[in-house]
Amino acid sequence: MDTLKLIANDPWLEKHADVITSRYESARSKEFELTQGGSLRDFASGYFYYGLHRTNEGWVIRDWAPNATAIYLIGDCNGWKKDEAYRFASVGNGNWELLLSFDQLAHEDLYAFNIEWDGGSGTRIPAWVKRAVQDDETKIFSAQVWSPEQTYEWKNPDFNRGKEAPLIYESHVGMAGEEERVHTYNEFRENVLPRIKAAGYNTVQLMAIPEHPYYGSFGYHVSSFFAPSSRFGTPDELKALIDEAHGLGLAVIIDLVHSHAVKNENEGLGKYDGTRYQFFHSGPKGEHPAWDSYCFNYGKNEVLHFLLSNIRYWLEEFKFDGFRYDGVTSMLYFDHGLGKAFTGYDDYYNANVDIEATTYFYLANKLMHEINPNSLSIAEEMSGLPGLASPLADGGLGFDYRMAMGVPDYWIKLIKEVADEDWDVGQIFYELTSKRLDERVVSYAESHDQALVGDKTIIFRLIDKEMYFSMRKDQPNMTVDRGIALHKIIRLATASSAGGAYLNFMGNEFGHPEWIDFPREGNDWSFKHARRLWSIADNPELRFHWLADFDQEMMQWIKRERLLEIPEVFWRFDNKTDQILAFSRGEFLVVFNFNPINSYTGYGIPMDASKWKVLFDTDEERFGGQGRIDKGMTYYTRPAAGISSQHYLNLYLPARTAVVFKKEAFRRIR
Structure with a gap:
């Protein structure tokens, strides 16, 4: 084959041409194996077959559990006891099916599976479930029938984000209000979307949407991959949020966690059919040593079917406009990139790279853009793998953007370790603009990572304890003056030089005080730091609104002039x-x-x-x-x-x- 453009554009890659070409051909070969020359979209249709569906004749439920010897549906319909009338039939290839009449199940009924295997059994939330709810008292999850008489009717079904550079407002629905509780899709739609629109952003990134058992995981320990979190409301209320955003001209993307899954067995995929290896690698390869989670086996066609179907599901059923893929570095390398300094090209083209993962990304990005050519695909990746955000046809992995993760790290290091008078402006410009010429990046001064408990936001590093005493306008304070001045300068430098896109975590634009800390045993299950105090930005007696007003001016300018679509800085x-x-x-x-x-x-x-x-x-x-x-x-x-x-x-x-x-x-x- 002809030399791939990725290699032709970078002479340093020539010595690795055979490896790059081999990975590219492996991905194309896997695509043909899965599709037999058809489309990836048709292949990624698992959610139409598996899971619970209402048909003209009644209900049908299907599941894939190759190690199972029997499956029963238990729930409100039968007193949560095994009943032969609710026993699945094996239909081959590890698939199971249950047909029920209309009167055997009803909308909002709770249910689960009892799966049996040689030597044991367990209660499981179905892998393909589209709604799971948690009991307030017992904290136990159950699947829930979600089939309202009136299906959601989209008001803006044809929204298209076009080619506009993403100006991303990273958000978390549950902590998006002022009260010390979990907030809802409806509250976010009514109260936060108008703020995002007025602030000049054009893309909303929602964290923690797929269901997760532990609220404090920020949504990164997923249990039900096809179920939007019921903590925040119903699937239809999430659709209304997305629909409203589209009506405001805002694209909506979500954090997609295909890098790993929570170990939980009753409500997750852990030992789903009695084995560790149904969805995940067996042995040490299947466990993430830092995240206490299971790692998917991307070499299994059934796992690819599950994950690619998940991509199509969110894009088509909820009309999301794309994804920020979490944990890409962890997926790419067998050692997950832990503690590794990637210092040369040899680090990207050795036996440590998981070719099954690079194939998965090829397939995922091709599928996304087959479904929606303008969908957004963003990689959270810190190793700097060449070609990650280069087109598939050039030999890249097809992401539209990679996160510029070195930029916030640089700002924090500079603020912590270097006195103001010693800041090297030439080095600042280099750090803000350093990227591969064939890739676009999402630049940001800070995201949710810098705001989590144990770390500090930029404004808190600059002002610290004075945040509590001197943010009123009638309380002059030189430390606060310095912090406000640098907060604006840092954001302007980062946003105006951004390599294609820009991101801000909600509230950071106005210097939201303190940190993010979800309810947990260590803080007596408090919501005090899992909320956003919008009122302080609205209060004309406090300084916070100055930062919000500046951010609005900056973002409106960047959006109006389409500044980030001009490639050269x-x-x-x-x-x-x-x-x-x-x-x-x-x-x-x-x-x-x-x-x-x-x-x-x-x-x-x-x-x-x-x-x-x-x-x-x-x-x-x-x-x-x-x-x-x-x-x-x-x-x-x-x-x-x-x-x-x-x-x-x-x-x-x-x-x-x-x-x-x-x-x-x-x-x-x-």
Whole structure:
């Protein structure tokens, strides 16, 4: 075959060409094996067959449990006892089927499976269940019949996110309100979606949607892969949330956890049919040493059928617009990338890479874009595997974006370890823009990871205890002033230089205080830190709204001008001693003075002959600044000597301030 474009674009990959080509051919071979020349979409149709379905004749329930010797449906319908009338029949290839009349099951009935195998038996929530609910007192999960008389009617069935660069508002439905409790899909739809729209974001990322037994897992220990979490409401209420978002022009994606599964047996897939190896690898390969969870066997066609069907289910049944794939690094490497520093290309092309996982990603991304060409596929991946977010046809794995996980790590390290006056502006620009030319990334200053208990958000690192005492406007405080100034500058630098997309976790845009901590034994099951205090951002007497207002101005600018769809970010100038940095993107110039003390008058930024106007700056009084920059001025470059010599844009640059300029039409006089 011809040389793959991934290799042709990067000479350093030539020595690994055979491995890259072999992985690509393995994925294509597996695709043909599964589809026999048909479509992946048709292959990924398991949820139409398995699980509970209402037909014209009655109910039909099917399951795959190859090690089972018998399966019974138990529940409200039969007093939770084994009954021959509710015994499944084996129909071959490890599949089981039960036919029931309409009067044997009803909408909202609770049920489960009793699965028997040689030497044992167990109660199980069906693997393909579409709704599971938890008893408030016993905390036991049950499957629930969900078949309302009126099916949900979509108001915006044809929504298409198009090619707009994602501006992502990472969210958690349960903690999205102020009260100390779990909040709902309806509350998020009514109260939070309008905030996201007004703030200028165009994509909502929902965490913890597939059902998970432990609320504090943030949704990363999934038990029922086809069931939206009932903690937040019904499937129809989730559909209404997505529908409303689409009506507002907002795309909606979810965290998809196909990297591992919770070990729980009654409500999860652990030892589902009495074996460890039905869905997962047996032995140590099947257990994640850091996450206490089971690892899927991507070499099994039945597992691929389950996971790919799960992708199609969320895209088609709930009209989600894509996924942020969790734990991609863990999936790619047999050692899960734990404690490993990826320092050279050899680390990506050795026996540590799981070819079955690279094949899975090829299939998953091809399926997604077969169903919806504009769907979003984002990889949470930290090893830097070349080609991860390159097109499949080029030899890549087909993700649209990878998370720029080094950027928030860099900001935190800088704030923790380096004094303000020693920040290296050239290094800052490098860290913000360093990526492969053939890939797009989701840039972010902080996500939910930086807000979890045991860590600190950027604003908390900058202000710390003063957060509790000095956030009122009538309480002057230099520590708070510094924190607010740097919070705005850090976000502007990250967002305006982003490599294709930008992300923020809900509340971080206005400096939400403290940390995230879900109810657990260690905090007496408190919800105090599992909520969002929107009222402090709305309170005109507090400083938080300054940060929210600035973020809104910044995001509206990026969205209006489609800034992140301009691929090139050009370095214009930096001075390490003065701590001045300038870069341009399209017709916009962003100039930073990171210096904590020195303001500069008439500071020359080398430019071509041009004319500029200030759009906004971090020092405006409406954003908590001192209003030192004259927004009414028009700035012209001036030559150093004759008209043909180097031109300079001479600016007033106050300390700890950033300014966004827009280029205006300019006629050069000769």
